[in-house]
Amino acid sequence: MSLGILDLMRKENDSKVTEFVLLGLSSSWELQLFLFLIFVLLYMVIVLGNVLIMLTVWTDAYLLQLPMYFFLGHLSFLDLCLSCVTVPKMLGDFLQEGKVISFSGCLAQIYFLHFLGASEMLLLTVMAYDRYVAIGNPLHYLTVMNHQLCVQLVFACWCGGFIHSITQVTLVIQLPFCGPNELDNFYCDVPQVIKLACVDTYVIEVLMVSNSGLLSLICFLVLLFSYAVILITLRTRFRQGRSKALSTCASHLTVVSLIFVPCVFIYLRPFCSFSVDKVFSVFYTVITPMLNPLIYTLRNADVKTAMKKLRKTCDFLLPCQ
Numbered sequence: 227m228s229l230g231i232l233d234l235m236r237k238e239n240d241s242k243v244t245e246f247v248l249l250g251l252s253s254s255w256e257l258q259l260f261l262f263l264i265f266v267l268l269y270m271v272i273v274l275g276n277v278l279i280m281l282t283v284w285t286d287a288y289l290l291q292l293p294m295y296f297f298l299g300h301l302s303f304l305d306l307c308l309s310c311v312t313v314p315k316m317l318g319d320f321l322q323e324g325k326v327i328s329f330s331g332c333l334a335q336i337y338f339l340h341f342l343g344a345s346e347m348l349l350l351t352v353m354a355y356d357r358y359v360a361i362g363n364p365l366h367y368l369t370v371m372n373h374q375l376c377v378q379l380v381f382a383c384w385c386g387g388f389i390h391s392i393t394q395v396t397l398v399i400q401l402p403f404c405g406p407n408e409l410d411n412f413y414c415d416v417p418q419v420i421k422l423a424c425v426d427t428y429v430i431e432v433l434m435v436s437n438s439g440l441l442s443l444i445c446f447l448v449l450l451f452s453y454a455v456i457l458i459t460l461r462t463r464f465r466q467g468r469s470k471a472l473s474t475c476a477s478h479l480t481v482v483s484l485i486f487v488p489c490v491f492i493y494l495r496p497f498c499s500f501s502v503d504k505v506f507s508v509f510y511t512v513i514t515p516m517l518n519p520l521i522y523t524l525r526n527a528d529v530k531t532a533m534k535k536l537r538k539t540c541d542f543l544l545p546c547q
Contacts, residue, residue: 243403243422246332248325250316250412251504262320265313268516272309275519276302278533286532293371294360295529297353298522300380304349305515308342311335312413312511319412329403332414333395339415340394340438343489343510345387347445350482352379354452357478362459393437397430411504413511417492439494446486453479477521484514 252258283289283299290296312335319325327335360367394416401423409418416434420427453475488506523529 243329243405243407245326245328245407246414246419246422247408248319248327248412248414249408249410250319250325251508258320262317265317265320265512268512269309269313269317272313272512272516273306276306276309276515279519279523279529280306282529282532286535289529289532291373293356293368293373293376294353296373296376297349297356297380300383301346301349301353301522302519304342304346305518308339308346309512309515311338311342316412325412327414332409332419333399335414336398336416336419337391337395339413339511341387341391343387344390344441345383346485347442347489348383348386349380350478350485351445351448351452352383354449354478354482357475358452358456361456390437390441394434397433401425401427401430411507413507415492415507435494439490442486442489443494446482446490449479449482449486481514481518481521484509484517 250258251261279302280299283295283302286295290299315327315335356371359370363370398416398419401420402425403422404424405422407422409422411418416438420431420434456475488510491506492503492510523533
């Protein structure tokens with residue numbers, strides 16, 4: 227099959243697609259201006275919120291020693307990077323009629339989107355395991371989740387994301403594209419790009435679904451199982467401790483639902499388009515990175531205390547003139 231694809235690519239060199247046209251979220255100029263203002267505000271919240279979490283965690287020695295906040299700092303970094311893959315391009319496209327992206331730019335978006343997205347899914351799974359150890363075995367929590375293990379788990383998440391992303395790009399880059407070149411989305415992603423190939427992509431579609439879809443589904447099921455075990459464990463706890471743990475689990479489940487449900491919906495099915503695909507894509511690339519800092523810190527006393535210390539430090543270093 228690979229030889230057949232390469233042969234067809236040689237034949238179609240003269241008509242090979244060198245860029246893609248993104249149809250975006252809307253074709254109405256007035257609506258695009260409105261969406262531009264909305265998404266600029268959302269993007270500012272994403273950047274400021276995640277940078278604040280990173281600074282708070284990475285400048286506080288106490289928080290950095292705790293596995294939960296160590297993982298949270300990396301989650302904020304992933305959210306910040308993930309939003310930068312799609313949102314700046316989308317904002318620029320809102321202000322112009324021709325929404326064009328080069329073939330290499332499209333592949334770069336696919337690579338970083340899946341690299342960061344898969345790394346985040348794996349990290350959320352690790353965070354669920356961290357909560358399971360913290361609630362199920364609190365006396366030995368810091369012994370089990372020692373700093374060395376935390377570093378190894380984060381490194382494994384990055385490696386898993388890299389392997390997943392390279393697989394996606396390798397399968398796409400060998401396909402010939404002869405036209406049309408319109409992608410019905412505001413960024414490049416595998417399902418839309420594959421549909422534009424000049425060859426039968428059934429086998430590659432199955433591989434893509436097996437890769438992206440199963441990764442999302444398996445991580446999601448592992449997370450649900452972990453939190454189910456946690457909730458069962460909490461039945462034997464005192465009310466005060468149980469309430470705090472339930473609050474933590476609820477916030478984590480909110481995050482994982484916002485990121486995993488859209489991914490399972492988009493990737494774990496045949497590559498056909500639905501009108502709600504763009505809405506799910508917005509949740510995955512914009513809403514979740516914006517909500518993560520709020521959900522993880524809104525009722526977290528440790529982070530609030532660390533933020534106050536950071537503010538006092540900044541006031542001391544940068545006194546008002």
